[in-house]
Amino acid sequence: MQYSTGKHCVFYHRYHLVWSTEYRYKVLRGDIKLRVRDICRQVCAENGVDIIRGVLSNDHVHMFVSVPPKLVISNLMRLMKGRSSHKVQREFPHLKKRYWGQQFWGRGYFSTTNGAITEDVVLQYLQTHIQNPTDASR
Template identity: 45%
Template sequence: MDGFKKSSHTVHDIKYHVIWVTKYRYKVLSGPVAIRTRELIRQGCEARGITILQGSVGKDHIHLLLSCPPSLSPNKILQYLKGRSSRLLQDEFPELKKRFWGQHLWARGYFCTTVGTVTEEIVRNYIANQFNEEKNDILRIEE
């Protein structure tokens, strides 16, 4: 079972591709701000047991490919990463605090999609071929 992570009660391989942008798409993530943003994201992921498989810090957005435990929802991951990084970046860089009044460095939303090698079709076929019952049943009973 290569590529799978194990904990006391689970075996999992959960990957998310997430993107979020700065408020008003201001291009403020450059130089020391970009370097510090990268450090904060790395620290936040490490603290939560999240592995960064790939990532980039653009001038106005962040792209990450994350592998995370099943106990963390994408919503909680982004809430933590965006909130912590916004607060610390604005404390460390006064020019950001002036530009982003109201303490909102990041725009409200984010993009998230799951990533994996098993497609929906493969899962459907696997489930459908488990038992020799009527194939049209969506939720069958194992006997």
């Protein structure tokens, strides 16, 4: 177990985050998938979040992250979903036509700490999700 440090604290906060596209449309492919990945990395870097593992499927995103205590998970999700939705729809005009009047991402998200399960179980799940992304999440 590796502890992280802030100016006045020592912490170990690991979160498993999952969110999906609106209506689970399978649009996270090719350049869109790469752009969403880059935007999520950028938001995490700006806020001091370490990405331990991340997996993008065609219709949802899994991230296992280390979050500093000053950052609220709902704010992190708001930043990642909001910025990626805005930029992707602006950079890929065909998506804006499809999602006109709708959101790119679904309304909610899933978040859990790894207190109930071990870190190895989450990492093993994400590894199997990379190998078979459609069956592992259902």
